[in-house]
Amino acid sequence: MVIEVETKREVQSSVKDESLIAKRRIQMIRGAVSLFKQKGFHRTTTREIAKEAGFSIGTLYEYIRTKEDVLYLVCDSIYEEVQERLSTLPAQAGTIDGLESAIRHYYLLIDEMQDEFVVMYQESKSLPKDALQYVLNKELGMVAIFEEIIENCRLSGDLHIAQEDVKLAAHHVVVQGQMWAFRRWGLHKDMTIDEFISVQTRFLLQGIQKNGGTV
Amino acid sequence: MVIEVETKREVQSSVKDESLIAKRRIQMIRGAVSLFKQKGFHRTTTREIAKEAGFSIGTLYEYIRTKEDVLYLVCDSIYEEVQERLSTLPAQAGTIDGLESAIRHYYLLIDEMQDEFVVMYQESKSLPKDALQYVLNKELGMVAIFEEIIENCRLSGDLHIAQEDVKLAAHHVVVQGQMWAFRRWGLHKDMTIDEFISVQTRFLLQGIQKNGGTV
Amino acid sequence: MVIEVETKREVQSSVKDESLIAKRRIQMIRGAVSLFKQKGFHRTTTREIAKEAGFSIGTLYEYIRTKEDVLYLVCDSIYEEVQERLSTLPAQAGTIDGLESAIRHYYLLIDEMQDEFVVMYQESKSLPKDALQYVLNKELGMVAIFEEIIENCRLSGDLHIAQEDVKLAAHHVVVQGQMWAFRRWGLHKDMTIDEFISVQTRFLLQGIQKNGGTV
Amino acid sequence: MVIEVETKREVQSSVKDESLIAKRRIQMIRGAVSLFKQKGFHRTTTREIAKEAGFSIGTLYEYIRTKEDVLYLVCDSIYEEVQERLSTLPAQAGTIDGLESAIRHYYLLIDEMQDEFVVMYQESKSLPKDALQYVLNKELGMVAIFEEIIENCRLSGDLHIAQEDVKLAAHHVVVQGQMWAFRRWGLHKDMTIDEFISVQTRFLLQGIQKNGGTV
DNA sequence: AATGAATGAGTTTTCATTCAT
DNA sequence: GATGAATGAAAACTCATTCAT
Numbered sequence: 054m055v056i057e058v059e060t061k062r063e064v065q066s067s068v069k070d071e072s073l074i075a076k077r078r079i080q081m082i083r084g085a086v087s088l089f090k091q092k093g094f095h096r097t098t099t100r101e102i103a104k105e106a107g108f109s110i111g112t113l114y115e116y117i118r119t120k121e122d123v124l125y126l127v128c129d130s131i132y133e134e135v136q137e138r139l140s141t142l143p144a145q146a147g148t149i150d151g152l153e154s155a156i157r158h159y160y161l162l163i164d165e166m167q168d169e170f171v172v173m174y175q176e177s178k179s180l181p182k183d184a185l186q187y188v189l190n191k192e193l194g195m196v197a198i199f200e201e202i203i204e205n206c207r208l209s210g211d212l213h214i215a216q217e218d219v220k221l222a223a224h225h226v227v228v229q230g231q232m233w234a235f236r237r238w239g240l241h242k243d244m245t246i247d248e249f250i251s252v253q254t255r256f257l258l259q260g261i262q263k264n265g266g267t268v
Numbered sequence: 269m270v271i272e273v274e275t276k277r278e279v280q281s282s283v284k285d286e287s288l289i290a291k292r293r294i295q296m297i298r299g300a301v302s303l304f305k306q307k308g309f310h311r312t313t314t315r316e317i318a319k320e321a322g323f324s325i326g327t328l329y330e331y332i333r334t335k336e337d338v339l340y341l342v343c344d345s346i347y348e349e350v351q352e353r354l355s356t357l358p359a360q361a362g363t364i365d366g367l368e369s370a371i372r373h374y375y376l377l378i379d380e381m382q383d384e385f386v387v388m389y390q391e392s393k394s395l396p397k398d399a400l401q402y403v404l405n406k407e408l409g410m411v412a413i414f415e416e417i418i419e420n421c422r423l424s425g426d427l428h429i430a431q432e433d434v435k436l437a438a439h440h441v442v443v444q445g446q447m448w449a450f451r452r453w454g455l456h457k458d459m460t461i462d463e464f465i466s467v468q469t470r471f472l473l474q475g476i477q478k479n480g481g482t483v
Numbered sequence: 484m485v486i487e488v489e490t491k492r493e494v495q496s497s498v499k500d501e502s503l504i505a506k507r508r509i510q511m512i513r514g515a516v517s518l519f520k521q522k523g524f525h526r527t528t529t530r531e532i533a534k535e536a537g538f539s540i541g542t543l544y545e546y547i548r549t550k551e552d553v554l555y556l557v558c559d560s561i562y563e564e565v566q567e568r569l570s571t572l573p574a575q576a577g578t579i580d581g582l583e584s585a586i587r588h589y590y591l592l593i594d595e596m597q598d599e600f601v602v603m604y605q606e607s608k609s610l611p612k613d614a615l616q617y618v619l620n621k622e623l624g625m626v627a628i629f630e631e632i633i634e635n636c637r638l639s640g641d642l643h644i645a646q647e648d649v650k651l652a653a654h655h656v657v658v659q660g661q662m663w664a665f666r667r668w669g670l671h672k673d674m675t676i677d678e679f680i681s682v683q684t685r686f687l688l689q690g691i692q693k694n695g696g697t698v
Numbered sequence: 699m700v701i702e703v704e705t706k707r708e709v710q711s712s713v714k715d716e717s718l719i720a721k722r723r724i725q726m727i728r729g730a731v732s733l734f735k736q737k738g739f740h741r742t743t744t745r746e747i748a749k750e751a752g753f754s755i756g757t758l759y760e761y762i763r764t765k766e767d768v769l770y771l772v773c774d775s776i777y778e779e780v781q782e783r784l785s786t787l788p789a790q791a792g793t794i795d796g797l798e799s800a801i802r803h804y805y806l807l808i809d810e811m812q813d814e815f816v817v818m819y820q821e822s823k824s825l826p827k828d829a830l831q832y833v834l835n836k837e838l839g840m841v842a843i844f845e846e847i848i849e850n851c852r853l854s855g856d857l858h859i860a861q862e863d864v865k866l867a868a869h870h871v872v873v874q875g876q877m878w879a880f881r882r883w884g885l886h887k888d889m890t891i892d893e894f895i896s897v898q899t900r901f902l903l904q905g906i907q908k909n910g911g912t913v
Numbered sequence: 914a915a916t917g918a919a920t921g922a923g924t925t926t927t928c929a930t931t932c933a934t
Numbered sequence: 935g936a937t938g939a940a941t942g943a944a945a946a947c948t949c950a951t952t953c954a955t
Binding site (some may be wrong): 522525526605608609619622623626648650653654655658659662666668669670673674679682684686687688689690 | 737738740764813822823824834837838841863865866869870873874877881883888889894897900901903904905
């Protein structure tokens with residue numbers, strides 16, 4: 054299954070040197086995430102972003118065109134990193150072990166990038182229409198990854214699940230991951246990420262199983 | 269189990285007549301929800317809120333002190349309504365049927381109040397510290413309701429679940445409900461609220477069951 | 484002949500009291516003309532306009548929406564005044580005396596409102612498309628006034644002029660008037676407005692006469 | 699009559715090679731005229747000028763010191779060209795034919811260089827004091843050319859005109875020329891440049907004639 | 914109680930100019 | 935001589951909040 058993603062939105066820059074653009078944008082994104090985390094997108098000023106990134110306001114605007122571009126770059130870079138890191142998964146296609154491993158990797162990733170995830174989910178609504186669409190597509194891409202893995206388990210017979218429940222199960226996995234990022238205030242005092250992973254996996258695998266036997 | 273809620277924040281008003289305050293605030297909240305839904309808290313101006321509510325900007329400020337007060341009133345009124353409506357549940361304490369009924373009621377409620385829920389979750393981060401705390405406590409109150417129901421099922425023996433998993437299960441219920449409000453773009457085209465309720469309930473009850481037997 | 488002018492462009496104001504709008508706009512226009520005169524439209528800031536008008540920047544923007552609105556109001560008010568003052572002319576239709584009187588009034592008016600005229604002609608190019616169109620139409624309206632007067636003289640037989648030259652003659656009158664405003668640096672040291680009027684009138688009346696006799 | 703022109707303003711350049719300076723400035727002026735024509739001086743950025751000229755912003759500033767220098771160079775080059783082209787006129791001094799020929803040449807020139815003329819008249823007000831003075835002097839130089847021609851006709855007896863009207867007549871010629879450039883929107887649909895020249899000449903020669911007889 | 918005009922701090926964005934390479 | 939990245943002062947415009955009526 055090929056995960057097709059909308060054509061990438063280009064953020065215009067008046068600087069030509071591509072490697073410089075990449076470097077400056079990394080600075081910019083790092084600074085922006087840190088600020089958005091603290092105060093949210095709207096309460097953060099472009100001047101603050103520039104300062105945090107280590108250059109002047111004028112320079113900031115050499116690399117973007119609007120403040121919303123910064124938000125887009127932040128969201129995009131997060132998905133980029135997530136997808137890159139998930140793509141290295143050993144694709145033990147069609148086995149429960151493979152599914153468990155994917156979930157584990159995904160949740161560990163979220164745990165590491167909690168701030169980024171929270172920022173992205175909280176603020177992406179402020180993106181302009183087209184950018185928002187692009188980001189939602191990336192999100193669907195995430196769901197699709199798990200959809201595929203689960204579907205393979207179903208086909209291989211490792212997992213007893215109705216075909217029509219596969220999509221929901223995939224959403225389930227993704228949303229539970231978000232829950233870990235979003236509900237730290239409610240969850241982290243009661244369990245570690247490892248406990249969370251193990252309980253979630255158990256929940257999922259049991260919950261998922263099609264009611265076939267004696268249960 | 270006692271659900272302890274932070275002392276309610278009072279929103280100051282320079283008007284004395286309490287029933288007038290109540291009336292104006294209802295107008296205000298209705299208008300604000302509708303606007304926040306469309307444009308978010310930050311993109312909505314106080315002038316717009318006043319207009320939508322049907323009075324002047326001057327009058328608006330007779331009933332609140334800051335724009336954030338409006339957001340607080342919105343969030344508070346949503347929880348108020350949710351709790352009021354959940355409190356009417358027949359408390360078939362300790363039975364699976366009671367749990368299922370509670371979940372059903374909760375999810376139907378969310379389906380009805382989708383916009384309000386989304387607004388609240390998206391914007392509550394913009395509340396000032398103390399108001400945010402109050403709202404988070406309300407949220408914990410929601411979780412506690414389900415925690416209590418599940419715990420009762422556990423105690424009655426209707427549900428095989430480890431005690432340490434009860435809290436997570438309660439979070440689970442609440443978060444899955446939010447998922448329905450938040451992920452319309454990904455879910456509603458694939459299922460109805462009734463299907464969602466039934467699948468979620470099955471997932472939950474199976475997932476929850478302590479691994480005891482043959483499964 | 485009816486001089487039809489494009490529908491007036493409305494400048495939006497968030498203030499409701501019409502008489503207050505009128506009053507504030509007069510202050511604003513007065514201040515703006517004085518500043519545009521000194522530094523031109525682009526070099527004048529909105530803050531300066533507000534200050535010169537005697538109120539704050541915020542108040543300025545209660546009465547306009549963009550800086551260009553100020554320029555439009557300036558241009559519009561000038562034409563308004565010119566047309567009002569020209570409309571009081573005794574309409575000695577069809578006589579040379581009537582034409583001379585009209586020219587005299589027009590040129591005296593320009594002499595009085597030199598600054599306004601210069602501002603208008605120098606800056607109107609900065610108006611947005613539709614506003615520019617409206618102003619150009621007003622200008623054509625000015626030309627049309629003289630076109631009508633001259634045509635009447637032609638019809639009455641008081642003036643020997645080819646029909647096809649009437650329009651040019653009218654432009655001529657108007658442009659010569661502008662010349663007085665624009666070329667002060669070249670003209671005012673050499674003649675008074677009265678001398679200018681008398682010479683221009685003579686020029687025009689002689690130049691205009693259809694080549695009929697011995698000249 | 700000697701036409702005295704203010705000392706030419708030097709525009710500083712950090713480049714030494716004079717022929718290179720000349721070449722770059724031609725590129726620059728060509729680009730700038732084209733841009734000023736479309737958007738005016740203030741709405742044109744130095745970056746755009748550099749780009750249109752075919753080199754980088756850094757290079758632009760090797761050949762000028764401020765943006766206003768560009769405007770000055772533009773205005774100066776226009777007058778330079780006009781004067782050069784008028785200087786080739788056969789100086790049939792003192793004859794009506796010579797005057798007519800000069801007018802014809804001048805108006806044809808304006809017709810050809812309409813854009814340049816409009817730019818110059820619209821934007822020269824943005825020049826710094828001293829540069830503006832220099833340009834106004836150039837303009838007076840233009841007037842002086844016609845003043846001299848007319849005066850010669852007067853002296854030769856070919857033209858009956860009061861001495862004190864000579865200067866105004868010269869302004870007249872120049873201003874009518876500007877009218878052709880400025881009022882295209884009002885004039886060009888009604889006549890060709892040839893018709894314009896012929897009517898203007900007739901107007902002028904008749905209007906100019908001193909009131910000697912019965913007329 | 915209700916109104917809405919007034920305020921000005923604060924925000925995004927632009928752009929002439931410089932200077933290290 | 936040429937380049938273009940960096941700078942930051944300055945500009946237009948917004949909007950929460952106040953207060954006289």
